[in-house]
Amino acid sequence: MLPLFPSPWLSEEHQLLADAAARFFAERWVPHQAEWRAAGLMPRSAWRDAGAQGFLCAGMPEEYGGGGGDIGHEAVLALEQARANISGFGGPLHSVIVAPYLLHHGSEAQKRRWLPRMAQGELIGAIAMTEPGAGSDLQGVKTHARRDGEHYVLNGSKTFITNGQNANLIIVVCKTDPSQGAKGVSLLVVETEDEAGNPVPGFKRGRNLDKIGMHAQDTSELFFDDLRVPADNLLGQREGQGFFQLMQELPQERLLIALQAVGAMERGLAEALAYTKERKAFGKSIWEFQNTRFKLAEVQAQVIAARATVDAALVAHLKGELDAARAALLKAWTTDLACQMLDECLQLHGGYGYMLEYPIAELWADARVARIYGGTNEIMKELASRSM
Numbered sequence: 001m002l003p004l005f006p007s008p009w010l011s012e013e014h015q016l017l018a019d020a021a022a023r024f025f026a027e028r029w030v031p032h033q034a035e036w037r038a039a040g041l042m043p044r045s046a047w048r049d050a051g052a053q054g055f056l057c058a059g060m061p062e063e064y065g066g067g068g069g070d071i072g073h074e075a076v077l078a079l080e081q082a083r084a085n086i087s088g089f090g091g092p093l094h095s096v097i098v099a100p101y102l103l104h105h106g107s108e109a110q111k112r113r114w115l116p117r118m119a120q121g122e123l124i125g126a127i128a129m130t131e132p133g134a135g136s137d138l139q140g141v142k143t144h145a146r147r148d149g150e151h152y153v154l155n156g157s158k159t160f161i162t163n164g165q166n167a168n169l170i171i172v173v174c175k176t177d178p179s180q181g182a183k184g185v186s187l188l189v190v191e192t193e194d195e196a197g198n199p200v201p202g203f204k205r206g207r208n209l210d211k212i213g214m215h216a217q218d219t220s221e222l223f224f225d226d227l228r229v230p231a232d233n234l235l236g237q238r239e240g241q242g243f244f245q246l247m248q249e250l251p252q253e254r255l256l257i258a259l260q261a262v263g264a265m266e267r268g269l270a271e272a273l274a275y276t277k278e279r280k281a282f283g284k285s286i287w288e289f290q291n292t293r294f295k296l297a298e299v300q301a302q303v304i305a306a307r308a309t310v311d312a313a314l315v316a317h318l319k320g321e322l323d324a325a326r327a328a329l330l331k332a333w334t335t336d337l338a339c340q341m342l343d344e345c346l347q348l349h350g351g352y353g354y355m356l357e358y359p360i361a362e363l364w365a366d367a368r369v370a371r372i373y374g375g376t377n378e379i380m381k382e383l384a385s386r387s388m
Helices: 012-039 044-052 071-083 091-105 108-120 178-184 242-278 290-318 324-347 350-354 359-371 377-385
Strands: 125-128 144-148 151-162 169-175 185-191 203-208 219-230
Touching: 012 044, 012 071, 044 108, 071 091, 071 242, 071 290, 091 108, 091 125, 091 169, 091 185, 091 242, 108 169, 125 151, 144 169, 151 169, 151 185, 169 242, 178 185, 185 219, 185 242, 242 290, 242 324, 242 359, 290 324, 324 350, 324 359, 324 377, 350 359
Parallel strands: 125 169
Antiparallel strands: 144 151, 151 219, 169 185, 203 219
């Protein structure tokens, strides 16, 4: 592969973390990938190992148990995880999406109660937005919470929830005032287990969903049936702030998805280069055919362009300048591009590209959902067009 242009945000400290993560993933987790894919999830012990290595909440302040880093630390972890082809670990969602909701919108007591345990891997985070009848339309959420004294009574169901089988700290998007539309949305933090580790009454996990890709990542249905949640678990000072909180955090979520797409593209290109230079056809390597070299040169150009664009967005985000419209376009473009170029790389593998024993097959299958989660790419383009 040709070298990428230097990332302006990448410091020596970021690179040291990236190198440590690459070694850890290769030595400790890659050997277990087949086992975890067959099980449909990674064990909670893997989360505790990640916490012990400092790979959880690396961007959270040290006073709350985090690594004291910035989004760059989270970025290198996401890139290295994608390059290692470990799609089953929901750590990026836990650290880059769930934890910031608590940091930015939680009370001091909430932050001190939950963030240190998230950094250790004792608590595993999830965010429950999507419902069977409400996907990208967050205003259509039906799950509702009714205030009853010092508790909320939560009822409803969620689906497609990443970390759904393992999570024991779930931010639930719900309506606290169904008559107010978006202004009636609140975020309620649900602790799914008591101090002994038993499920709390009123909470139930549904199926670990059978997906096209990302087989080692637990993606589940969740059910809330008169679940009593302490009123102190509401995020924010008052009800009705949920939609604003969601909109504030979504640009970082979409940047994360773009980073993961670029990491998968880099690994896919590396796999295609290695395979075509080794595989023989008609007495010579596949690489020696001009079509192969031209195709992979085009893919290399796409990887360079995508990485440079994501780098620019990351620099903007570090300055607090990444707006929702550009983040939406970035997410849509990189994930569309990843699917396109990984398909090209799979094609160059021939029949072996369709075999799950080859990493390119997993990369190809895993990439498809990124055009859907975090908001479908069609919704991303609609959002961006409103600011043009």
